[in-house]
Amino acid sequence: xxxxxxxxxxxxxxxxxxxxxxxxxxxxxxxxxxxxxxxxxxxxxxxxxxxxxxxxxxxxxxxxxxxxxxxxxxxxxxxxxxxxxxxxxxxxxxxxxxxxxxxxxxxxxxxxxxxxxxxxxxxxxxxxxxxxxxxxxxxxxxxxxxxxxxxxxxxxxxxxxxxxxxxxxxxxxxxxxxxxxxxxxxxxxxxxxxxxxxxxxxxxxxxxxxxxxxxxxxxxxxxxxxxxxxxxxxxxxxxxxxxxxxxxxxxxxxxxxxxxxxxxxxxxxxxxxxxxxxxxxxxxxxxxxxxxxxxxxxxxxxxxxxxxxxxxxxxxxxxxxxxxxxxxxxxxxxxxxxxxx
Amino acid sequence: xxxxxxxxxxxxxxxxxxxxxxxxxxxxxxxxxxxxxxxxxxxxxxxxxxxxxxxxxxxxxxxxxxxxxxxxxxxxxxxxxxxxxxxxxxxxxxxxxxxxxxxxxxxxxxxxxxxxxxxxxxxxxxxxxxxxxxxxxxxxxxxxxxxxxxxxxxxxxxxxxxxxxxxxx
Ligand code: SF4
Ligand code: SF4
Numbered sequence: 087x088x089x090x091x092x093x094x095x096x097x098x099x100x101x102x103x104x105x106x107x108x109x110x111x112x113x114x115x116x117x118x119x120x121x122x123x124x125x126x127x128x129x130x131x132x133x134x135x136x137x138x139x140x141x142x143x144x145x146x147x148x149x150x151x152x153x154x155x156x157x158x159x160x161x162x163x164x165x166x167x168x169x170x171x172x173x174x175x176x177x178x179x180x181x182x183x184x185x186x187x188x189x190x191x192x193x194x195x196x197x198x199x200x201x202x203x204x205x206x207x208x209x210x211x212x213x214x215x216x217x218x219x220x221x222x223x224x225x226x227x228x229x230x231x232x233x234x235x236x237x238x239x240x241x242x243x244x245x246x247x248x249x250x251x252x253x254x255x256x257x258x259x260x261x262x263x264x265x266x267x268x269x270x271x272x273x274x275x276x277x278x279x280x281x282x283x284x285x286x287x288x289x290x291x292x293x294x295x296x297x298x299x300x301x302x303x304x305x306x307x308x309x310x311x312x313x314x315x316x317x318x319x320x321x322x323x324x325x326x327x328x329x330x331x332x333x334x335x336x337x338x339x340x341x342x343x344x345x346x347x348x349x350x351x352x353x354x355x356x357x358x359x360x361x362x363x364x365x366x367x368x369x370x371x372x373x374x375x376x377x378x379x380x381x382x383x384x385x386x387x388x389x390x391x392x393x394x395x396x397x398x399x400x401x402x403x404x405x406x407x408x409x410x411x412x413x414x415x416x417x418x419x420x421x422x423x424x425x426x427x
Numbered sequence: 428x429x430x431x432x433x434x435x436x437x438x439x440x441x442x443x444x445x446x447x448x449x450x451x452x453x454x455x456x457x458x459x460x461x462x463x464x465x466x467x468x469x470x471x472x473x474x475x476x477x478x479x480x481x482x483x484x485x486x487x488x489x490x491x492x493x494x495x496x497x498x499x500x501x502x503x504x505x506x507x508x509x510x511x512x513x514x515x516x517x518x519x520x521x522x523x524x525x526x527x528x529x530x531x532x533x534x535x536x537x538x539x540x541x542x543x544x545x546x547x548x549x550x551x552x553x554x555x556x557x558x559x560x561x562x563x564x565x566x567x568x569x570x571x572x573x574x575x576x577x578x579x580x581x582x583x584x585x586x587x588x589x590x591x592x593x594x595x596x
Contacts, residue, residue: 122470126484391470392463403459 097188100177108336109139115386122390149325154217157322161215166323166330169208173338176201180344181268183354183371194267198345199236199243202300205338206232209302209309209319212331216322224318227397228302228309234404235299235306238292241412245289245419246270246282246349252423271353278357283350288415290350292408297342299404302335303385305392306400313394343381344374351377494574499557501575502550502588503596505568512594513569516543520561520570528554529561548590553583 113128113135120127129135153162179194181187191197206228213225250270274280283290299306310318320331347353356373360366395403472478485492494500505513516533534546562571573596580586588596 118474120484121474121482124473124480124483126482126486129486387467387470387474391466 096186097178100182100186100188101174104174104177104337104340107340108333109143111336111340111382112142112332113139114382115389118383118386119390122387143329146329147326151325151327152322154322156217158215158217161211163327165208165212165215166327166334167208168211169205170330170334170337172201172204172208173334173341176341177344179267180341180348181271181353182344182374184360184367186354186367186371187268190266190268193265195243195247195265195270195345195349198267198341199239202338202341202345203232203236205334208331208334212323213309213319216319218322220315220317221319221321224309224311224315224321227311228319231299231302231306231308231400231404234401235296235408238404238408238412239296239300241409241416242286242289242293242296243349245286245412245415248416248419248423249282249285252426267348267353271348271355274352275355278352281350281352281355286350286415286419288411288418290346292412292415293350294346295403295408297346298385298388299400301338301342301385303339304389305395307394308397308400311394339382339385340378343378343385346381347374347377351381494576498574498576499559499572501552501573501578501596502555502561502593503571503573504548504590504593505571506594511538512544512590513567514545514548514565515541515567515569516545516548517566519564519566523560523564525558525560526554526556528552545590548593550588550593552578552586552588 116138117127117135119125127135128138131137131141153159176198178188179191179198181190209228210225213221213223213228216222247265250273270282274282298304302309308318309315310320312318315321320328323331354370354374356369360369473480476482507513515536516531518531518533521527521529521531528551530547530549530551531545532547533543536542536544538544557572559572570593575596578586
């Protein structure tokens with residue numbers, strides 16, 4: 087294989103994998119929801135309903151595309167793409183296996199966090215341009231929610247970076263900051279107890295809760311809240327544009343899970359030392375995928391368990407509980423680092 | 428939160444009963460975490476079908492619920508032991524039918540034991556309300572309601588059942 091082709095291979099494989107994971111995720115969500123509600127779920131199309139996502143996509147493609155009167159055309163068409171691209175884009179800095187990473191930027195984690203939060207532009211522009219009060223309210227809520235929970239997420243992240251840098255210092259005698267996602271995973275590898283979840287249990291909890299809010303998943307799906315806002319920000323979207331929002335939501339879920347795995351659950355580290363060479367790489371990718379799938383299952387599981395938060399409860403939890411807790415977490419981490427080093 | 432109906436003295440009460448207040452500020456309520464874990468465990472039991480939970484859905488065309496005794500479905504015209512229809516075209520069922528959906532045209536029977544038989548016997552299944560009055564009115568026990576309930580057709584004409592259709596039901 088020509089050398090110049092190799093750098094292209096990883097992005098193609100990674101994005102191909104995400105794109106094919108999403109339909110399976112939709113099917114999985116429907117089947118798990120059915121199991122929780124003592125139903126069967128879609129099981130007619132193909133063996134055990136395996137081709138159901140295909141049928142869904144075909145159905146969505148053939149639906150009538152409705153553009154309501156009075157929409158801001160330019161933004162209306164831009165919003166679905168904006169909802170979907172940032173989530174996929176953030177995957178570039180996530181190491182999916184040992185040495186398998188599209189770009190190991192030296193500020194990788196910050197990049198991922200920043201880009202995922204751009205996804206809210208799609209939602210709020212969609213709500214704004216639809217010329218519909220429900221959609222607008224959904225977009226506004228999404229903004230408020232992302233702003234509040236982004237803070238807890240960032241603060242929780244600081245704990246991880248402190249811990250990483252602490253261990254980096256000890257092992258290599260260097261003082262360079264480890265903000266690259268590859269570096270953070272390297273530091274967690276080797277043993278299951280190196281994973282950041284054991285060094286930052288509180289941080290993990292805060293980060294994961296904030297991830298739910300960031301992805302607009304139940305119990306924090308206020309932006310689309312069917313009960314009050316019809317469909318929220320995508321009330322006025324139909325056909326493939328609606329599907330794009332849907333796709334964006336699920337890719338954002340995958341990205342958030344991958345980011346959580348990278349930061350807290352040891353990334354591609356399977357918990358034992360990997361063999362050298364290609365086999366080791368394969369095992370590391372497998373471990374990463376399994377961890378992401380477990381987190382995705384928890385996403386779905388939580389969605390079908392908890393009712394939606396009220397708006398004031400959501401804001402109260404964000405500002406009065408999670409942010410102080412995240413600050414407390416930073417404080418404790420700092421104290422422990424100081425005492426140990 | 429208050430479950431009591433609004434009676435005048437209670438509505439003037441400004442402070443909620445202390446018991447309720449305790450509930451809404453307690454550790455369990457504030458942190459959400461115990462409730463969330465209980466809920467997650469509960470749904471997990473549903474996923475694994477522990478605790479006697481079971482799937483209620485039937486895969487319909489393959490699996491069917493047993494029909495209850497006395498269910499009133501599509502009609503059937505009965506035949507006697509010689510294979511002739513039992514109906515003697517007495518018009519009792521047509522008369523009693525509350526939705527006027529039976530149409531009978533009588534003709535002379537070629538047999539010794541009766542005078543008439545129906546040349547045309549049609550039931551408009553779209554008008555029928557499946558009340559079973561025809562079955563009760565019939566003096567010869569010639570018409571009855573079966574347990575067939577999957578009554579589908581692709582056009583309205585197919586839902587007007589003629590004599591052959593009813594005899595073969
Ligand atoms: S079941 Fe009732 S409505 Fe239907 S044909 Fe008989 S008498 Fe008429
Ligand atoms: S009541 Fe019975 S015998 Fe008389 S016409 Fe109806 S089906 Fe025939």
